[in-house]
Amino acid sequence: MSYLQMLRMPHFLRVLSGSWMGRLPMAMAAVSIPLSLREAGADYAFVGTAAACFAIASALGAPALGRLVDRVGQTLVLAPTALLAAAGFIMIAVAPAQHSTVLTGAVLAGLFTPPLEPCLRVLWPDIADKKQLDSVYAVDSAAQEMVFVAGPLLVSLCLAIATPVTSLWLQAGLCLAGVLVFATAAPSRRWRPTAHDRHWLGPLRKPGLIIALVAPAGAGMAIGTLNVLVVSYAERHEIFGGAPMLLTVHSLASLVSVLAYGAVTWKMETRKRLLFSSGGLLLGYALLTLVPPPVPMFGIMVVAGVFLAPTLVSVFKLIGELAPTGTATEAFAWLVTLFAAGNSLGAAIVGMVLHNGNMHLAAACGAFGALGCLVLLASGYRLLATPAKELSTASH
Numbered sequence: 001m002s003y004l005q006m007l008r009m010p011h012f013l014r015v016l017s018g019s020w021m022g023r024l025p026m027a028m029a030a031v032s033i034p035l036s037l038r039e040a041g042a043d044y045a046f047v048g049t050a051a052a053c054f055a056i057a058s059a060l061g062a063p064a065l066g067r068l069v070d071r072v073g074q075t076l077v078l079a080p081t082a083l084l085a086a087a088g089f090i091m092i093a094v095a096p097a098q099h100s101t102v103l104t105g106a107v108l109a110g111l112f113t114p115p116l117e118p119c120l121r122v123l124w125p126d127i128a129d130k131k132q133l134d135s136v137y138a139v140d141s142a143a144q145e146m147v148f149v150a151g152p153l154l155v156s157l158c159l160a161i162a163t164p165v166t167s168l169w170l171q172a173g174l175c176l177a178g179v180l181v182f183a184t185a186a187p188s189r190r191w192r193p194t195a196h197d198r199h200w201l202g203p204l205r206k207p208g209l210i211i212a213l214v215a216p217a218g219a220g221m222a223i224g225t226l227n228v229l230v231v232s233y234a235e236r237h238e239i240f241g242g243a244p245m246l247l248t249v250h251s252l253a254s255l256v257s258v259l260a261y262g263a264v265t266w267k268m269e270t271r272k273r274l275l276f277s278s279g280g281l282l283l284g285y286a287l288l289t290l291v292p293p294p295v296p297m298f299g300i301m302v303v304a305g306v307f308l309a310p311t312l313v314s315v316f317k318l319i320g321e322l323a324p325t326g327t328a329t330e331a332f333a334w335l336v337t338l339f340a341a342g343n344s345l346g347a348a349i350v351g352m353v354l355h356n357g358n359m360h361l362a363a364a365c366g367a368f369g370a371l372g373c374l375v376l377l378a379s380g381y382r383l384l385a386t387p388a389k390e391l392s393t394a395s396h
Contacts, residue, residue: 022178025171027151035164040096057110066333082179084112093168118332138262203327208383217342221369224346253305274314280307
């Protein structure tokens with residue numbers, strides 16, 4: 001099936017665009033909140049505290065909201081969380097100089113981030129045939145890539161025509177509009193929780209799924225490392241467009257590769273594909289430790305980017321296959337949390353290493369994250385077999 005045919009599938013474009021729109025505010029927050037607070041006269045200590053409150057609240061809220069969706073359905077969770085998250089952004093916009101109000105708003109916006117990403121992924125098997133899921137997840141991954149490109153660009157547009165606070169109002173509007181488009185779509189309204197045996201661990205009771213969720217945190221750590229490393233690299237080398245240009249090349253390589261990946265009809269097992277793409281990711285980040293001059297550095301950005309999105313596509317599919325019945329939304333929410341945690345850890349560690357001026361060691365932090373991802377997947381390879389594969393193996 002071509003991508004054009006896929007976009008014409010009933011409900012496909014609506015749920016994808018609604019989810020994409022509703023996720024933009026979270027991609028904007030990393031830039032808009034600090035800029036708004038600085039404009040209001042806040043010092044960097046408070047800016048960091050507010051940003052941390054938002055990030056930590058998001059990490060804590062995602063799995064809990066995912067579990068709630070698995071129990072009561074999408075609409076009953078998405079509607080109130082959209083209102084609460086929008087209220088949080090508005091609180092910061094209205095009183096950016098009031099510390100208590102800002103912190104309350106940051107926690108509210110983070111804790112009640114509408115779980116659009118996991119909600120979208122549990123709908124795909126209802127919208128597309130099983131054979132089309134690789135292509136569908138590829139488009140999903142490409143859209144996610146664009147969220148983190150478009151988010152900061154929207155903040156820049158707000159700065160060009162108004163003030164940083166304007167972006168917070170825009171975030172509130174996009175959050176409400178995105179959820180409205182998504183939650184009123186027929187697949188979301190029809191989606192009902194599957195009857196299942198409840199367990200206090202939820203999806204985390206399955207060892208193979210734990211590996212599929214934790215391993216991508218290593219990839220997240222690699223990306224977190226890269227985001228900070230390129231800033232330091234651009235300060236030391238003359239590069240057209242600076243650090244953003246390096247990250248743009250990385251994102252474009254990832255985007256092109258995932259669209260090519262999704263166009264292929266794969267016969268290889270998902271777990272085997274994941275192992276190969278994770279090995280490629282490690283290769284890209286191992287090359288990064290060379291910290292070469294700008295021209296080869298752009299080449300390394302391409303290699304690192306080419307293997308990222310296919311790795312995530314395989315992870316999406318594997319989680320959907322491994323999640324115990326009735327826990328898929330929570331499982332995908334855990335992926336969001338753990339990947340973000342890895343990203344934050346990578347950024348924090350590389351920042352401390354760069355403080356001592358060692359670029360090669362700083363780049364090695366990303367390779368270490370990619371290595372951790374590959375080692376976990378390789379060591380738990382047998383546990384990553386899907387239920388159908390396990391049954392086939394047992395019968396022989």
